[in-house]
Amino acid sequence: MYERKIxxxxxxxxxxxxxxxxxxxxxxxxxxQQMYPSEAKRYQKxxxxxxxxxxxxxxxxxxxxxxxxxxxxxxRDILDRIKREEKQKNPDQDxxxxxxxxxxDMVQILLFYEIYKRRHNTRRGILRF
Numbered sequence: 001m002y003e004r005k006i007x008x009x010x011x012x013x014x015x016x017x018x019x020x021x022x023x024x025x026x027x028x029x030x031x032x033q034q035m036y037p038s039e040a041k042r043y044q045k046x047x048x049x050x051x052x053x054x055x056x057x058x059x060x061x062x063x064x065x066x067x068x069x070x071x072x073x074x075x076r077d078i079l080d081r082i083k084r085e086e087k088q089k090n091p092d093q094d095x096x097x098x099x100x101x102x103x104x105d106m107v108q109i110l111l112f113y114e115i116y117k118r119r120h121n122t123r124r125g126i127l128r129f
Contacts, residue, residue, distance in 0.1 A: 075108040
């Protein structure tokens with residue numbers, strides 16, 4: 001015999017609670033990003049400006065599984081832009097290669113956080129991937 005299972009009211013519409021949880025996660029992430037050191041904030045702004053150009057429907061940052069190589073290339077392009085800006089600011093100062101190695105890792109981490117924030121932005125009412 002088939003029995004109908006009655007769901008409790010709080011389980012019938014679970015999505016509104018999910019969006020509230022997502023909003024709180026994004027707010028926490030943005031708050032913690034405000035506490036970055038000044039150099040990291042500057043790089044975060046550069047990354048954000050570049051991702052503003054990639055923020056369109058069908059962009060690779062909204063793929064279900066973004067391509068690792070493309071993200072790596074994007075982080076290298078951002079690092080090259082940072083290098084050019086540093087050389088324009090201080091043309092006579094030589095920056096050691098060790099700094100660029102750890103800076104490349106930091107740029108990748110900042111890039112992934114920014115992509116995460118944009119992918120889970122629910123201000124448009126739906127999840128973006």
